Amino acid sequence: MKKPIALSLVLSGLAGFLAPRAEASCAFLRGPRHIEAEVVTCEAPRGRAEREFAKHPMTYPQSGEAPASALENILKNARPSQVVSLKVIRFQQLPKDAEGAQEDLAGVPWTAEKNPEMKEYLVTGVASCAEFPPGEKARFFERFTCCDTLPHTDLQCLVGLPVLVLAEADRGATR
Numbered sequence: 001m002k003k004p005i006a007l008s009l010v011l012s013g014l015a016g017f018l019a020p021r022a023e024a025s026c027a028f029l030r031g032p033r034h035i036e037a038e039v040v041t042c043e044a045p046r047g048r049a050e051r052e053f054a055k056h057p058m059t060y061p062q063s064g065e066a067p068a069s070a071l072e073n074i075l076k077n078a079r080p081s082q083v084v085s086l087k088v089i090r091f092q093q094l095p096k097d098a099e100g101a102q103e104d105l106a107g108v109p110w111t112a113e114k115n116p117e118m119k120e121y122l123v124t125g126v127a128s129c130a131e132f133p134p135g136e137k138a139r140f141f142e143r144f145t146c147c148d149t150l151p152h153t154d155l156q157c158l159v160g161l162p163v164l165v166l167a168e169a170d171r172g173a174t175r
């Protein structure tokens with residue numbers, strides 16, 4: 001009697017694992033950050049997208065289109081973006097509802113990174129790496145992306161990197 005129940009529990013759990021979830025349910029434990037960072041490297045996102053896409057070959061056939069077409073659609077429909085390696089020098093921790101406007105930044109102290117480490121990000125709204133020469137400092141605003149559904153249908157979730165946009169309040173200020 002225990003074996004059929006155990007088997008059905010395993011199968012139902014496996015079916016739930018393979019089927020994409022209908023709704024995303026992400027919770028962010030802290031607010032976004034306004035960061036100042038030094039650019040280390042920059043590259044187009046296609047290579048990383050292709051590598052990440054190849055890691056999940058069983059996921060994309062469910063979408064009803066050929067895997068190569070699914071990847072091309074994701075890349076074609078994405079905002080212009082670049083994969084940028086940065087060393088965060090300092091940041092401002094903002095409230096959860098902050099949008100990166102000048103009002104959000106007023107009175108929020110900067111915190112220096114004690115041991116800046118290189119980390120990769122997807123910077124959206126940027127057409128080319130010409131905007132990010134190595135060694136240049138730039139300011140960005142974090143955008144949280146909820147990626148708990150499969151298959152990923154956008155570039156932000158597919159590449160699996162934290163998302164940044166150039167900080168509106170700082171456009172041109174550090175350049």
